[in-house]
Amino acid sequence: MTMTPAAETYDFKTPSGVEIERYYGPDTHPVSQAELGEPGRYPFTRGIHATMYRGRLWTMRQYAGFGTAQETNQRFRWLLEEGQTGLSTAFDLPTQTGLDADHPAAAGEVGRVGVHVGTIADMETLFAEIPLDKVSTSLTINATAPILLAFYLAIAKRRGAAFESLRGTLQNDVLKEFLARGTYIFPPGPSLRFAVDAIVYSLKNLPLFNPISISGYHIREAGSDAVQEIAFTLANAEAYLKEIERRGIPPERSGERVAFFFGCHNHFLEEIAKFRAARRVWAKMMREDWGVKNPRAQMLRFHVQTCGSTLTSQQPLNNVMRTALQAMAATLGGAQSLHTNAYDEALALPSETSAALALKTQQILAYETGVADTADPAGGSWAIESLTTQLERRIREKIGDIRAKGGMIDLIARGVPQGEIHEKAYEHSREVESGRRKIVGVNCLAIPEKKGRLKTLKVAASAESSLKKALAAFKAKRNKAAVRESLDAVSRAAAQPSGDLFVPVLAAVQARATLGEIVATLREHFGEHRSS
């Protein structure tokens, strides 16, 4: 029995539909030196730094969080002890949608997919004994991102950590919530205003902090292909830059602090090429289309997470291999930071065993394989260069099409990209169903496993009730008049059609207003977005 795909039953196309040749060579696919450039030089095809990982390894940043702030603080400290070099906080859905632990709609969801942080006290506990001026921290949060940033800054202030020393990233990409992930609160207009308020405040006060991480990851996970992932993300970036520019900060400056986040899927060659193409597209967009001269603002800096949707619940240990290969593609693609998934994530949140192995996968890649020793080791491969050029062309065409149709904000409001992503998702499912796209252990070599259940993480059901109790105690101890006054100030700011919301929100969390109270105050003015 042979598993080699026969030419007549298998079309050699990448998931984005790029035809793969039988072989690539200098005569059929010559490499353009001008397009390639050098590492650290425009158009940054070969990476954003001249020394790449020799100068600085990628940050090993595992997304983690569950239950109460105490539990997640323990997981954080354990990850740092295990050699992780940056933190990334996963928040639960009530935190993401602006509900306190005692809200009826939060029932069953508190502490489930991440940690619950509803008060300044929760944030204090989450980062207990973690030096904020030393550890770079990503707050993976969107619709409520400005409020979570306010909690973070408030505890930094109390601990005497200078704002100038804070490193990290606020995801704060609310546009992709409407596009792919669904965790929005207000309609798009006020959502964008709130996000950009936090960005503008950060650009003025937090010189080392990335106030937004514009995310293709969720677009890919919702079913898009690699071309759509990059095109929609870079088009979203244009929408943010325009709004930031309207507030008086030109892309020449804001471009330096805008970070990106992509997925890494299974097709090894296409994914390496995708990252290289994305860097080149962004550099050209910034220089040629926006007239940006600052090289730091032309560099596409990005975090990568291996794609969760590629993990299977069948034969779950196979996921270790998928993740390792995806991680290798991400590093060959020149990522600045990386999250590797745990093998049990198609079943539950990672256990301590699977989380440790996921981190060690990165460590083996960094210290044993040699991929970090030279910049862009895949560069110059006729196959990779040809794929990079073809993906670049398709991404640019797609962005041109988006601009011609009125830009992302308009298209998202009409549901156009959402529909395109869904088409791709359905196409993928049908290909898996028909066996045209092979997944080992699912529709190919699906040999039944010997029974023996994986031990998965259980989030204690007591997290919800203990958080409710803690919230009641927190509320009982605060100065009620000060809370009321601070919320009134937020309300007055929100009543204006424009003007900053971040400073009053920062004052409100310092007066010990809760996440739910601030969101409820804003909701009175902004209303709520409902899915159609």
Place this chain on the structure above:
Amino acid sequence: MVEGTASPYRILIAKPGLDGHDRGAKVIVRALRDAGFEVIYTGIRQTPEMIARAAIQEDVDAVGLSLLSGAHMTLFPRVASLLKEEGLGDILVFGGGIIPDEDFPLLRKKGIDRVFGPGTSLQSIVDYLKEALARRKQATDGKSKARKIKEGAKAAK
């Protein structure tokens, strides 16, 4: 490929709770439609009450619940019990998402007829629905009339 069928059954696919991941739910909607079912999709972030109301208004034969957030033990049984309270216990309730095997027996006890994990083939969901709904129809032919009468009485109020 999903085999077609000329079934008149109506299915509500619903996303309870705060989870916005609906790639799977939307794929199921498409696959069931392609297989000949009439399918209504609620959209994301619905409360159990909203889902039960939609099931009644749309007069569906089955409700499929999709959830990836881990809140299924709270939200799935709540939908089933709301339907039962309305005298609509004959509506088939099934579910899917990131749900560990060990939760299946308790969910079944609480009225969730079947739970599908990640990687389930679309065809197996279609086959299950055809079979389970045909079985239900035979067993509860009289009861669905009672449901119509009850609804009629409500409308008259």
